[in-house]
Amino acid sequence: MPITTGFNHVATITADLDRLITFYVEAFGATITFEMASRDDHPRMTIIDLGGGAALNVFETAAEDGAWDRRRPGGRGPIDHYGLAVDSLATLEATRDRLRDLGADLGEIQRLGSEWSLFFRDPDGMELEVCCHADA
Template identity: 70%
Template sequence: MAATDDHPRMAIIDLGGGAALNAFEVAEESIVGERRAMGGRGPIDHFGLAVDSRATLDVLRERMVAAGAEIGEIQRLGGEWSLFFRDPDGMELDVCAHAGPDGTD
């Protein structure tokens, strides 16, 4: 995916079995944390987990909102529906589900 004003250049690498690695191109000086220090955020931006469907993602969001989680809206990013949230330590996490060609899956 080409870079835009609000999103860096990105490649989605299929790891097989439904797993993917999203690699972003960012300037070295914009990476937060000390890369070599244990516990530094370094070059890992966030972790993502996959669920089986958009319906499961909708239910998960409802449960997280009811629990008072710091959470965003479900959004379409490429071929995936994504839901970003923060864990109690402030780490950003992502739960995603495959989106069909018509965007309804």
């Protein structure tokens, strides 16, 4: 039986974050649960709660920066990564340990808004994330 409880979020890229936020709020009644200003090492980001435990994590990047060109090496296109959901911080910590034992390239568990988050790369080098609600 899988330890994941489904998808937590899909991360997307947009050139106009404010426009995208307005669309999801007005079209679906979505709410904003986390906002991060742009930093030297990270683009501006917002987490949009779509209900049912699912979210969009949206990164704002200029269209001319090359991230949109899926045909070029390293081009990511509008889908950046996906996040798998687990039921608790304890399960997330156990998952981290298994990933480490498997030799995965992984980061540290961090708090992003109402979620605990762990980024890692799969054997093909794709960046993925495992998350759980912080109150779980």
